[in-house]
Amino acid sequence: MEALTSIKGQVAVVTGGTAGMGESTCIRFGAEGAKVAVVGRTKEKGDAVVRKIVESGGEAVFVKAECADETEVKAATNSILEKWKKVDILVNTAGGFINSPPIEEVTNEDFHHNFDWNVTAKFLITRELVPIMKENNYGRIVNISSVAGRTAREGSSIEYSTNESAILGMTRRLAIELAPFGITVNAIAPGLVLTPRVRRHPPEVLAEREKSIPIGRMGQPEELAHAIWYLCTPGAAFTTGAVLDVNGGNWTG
Secondary structure, three states: OHHHHOOOOOEEEEEOOOOHHHHHHHHHHHHOOOEEEEEEOOHHHHHHHHHHHHHOOOEEEEEEOOOOOHHHHHHHHHHHHHHHOOOOEEEEOOOOOOOOOOHHHOOHHHHHHHHHHHHHHHHHHHHHHHHHHHHHOOEEEEEEOOHHHOOOOOOOOHHHHHHHHHHHHHHHHHHHHHHHHOEEEEEEEEOOEOOHHHHOOOHHHHHHHHOOOOOOOOEOHHHHHHHHHHHHOHHHOOOOOOEEEEOOOOOOO
């Protein structure tokens, strides 16, 4: 059974690893014995995540990169390979939600910026790491999308809904393309999760949002990390092209 669940000794790259779901995923992977590359934009935050992992007996390193920048992604990839020579797992959590006005007020610059932040960032680092996984005939890729990519949500912007749907399309296409190489590609579609960004909202706003969640509460980053961990285990080898809804019943389609 351990052979199906163990990621001990595997090299895991987690983008957006300095906060929220990304941070919780890094800590979970470290506790499971993986070697963790915490990829993010802020060294101070990244170093703090690395310390948590190391102090718990794990192995980790912070790699600074803006994942929407091709040059920085290539440099980050080279740094990881120099240290560990391989990559087994890629979790793309980098991205985020931006409120926007009605479509007629959205500028081209806004639209493309948000697309780069949420979609291009995932594409660039995936493109860099797939050849490494192909060499080993093994890999696990998990893309974080959103319930907004599954169905229209009140309050979700045109850019965000478009981005999150694109992530799901990219996931499905890559799942087919990479299946012959022992690489699975899946997505997580979270609902409202209590990340640091979400906690900045006024309590009364969060209380109102909770009313729309059938399970009666928001998710915890650790719960998302557990779902991500499952998709990255050897035992998930027959699961690819899937979208795992982790949203308290907010989307049941």
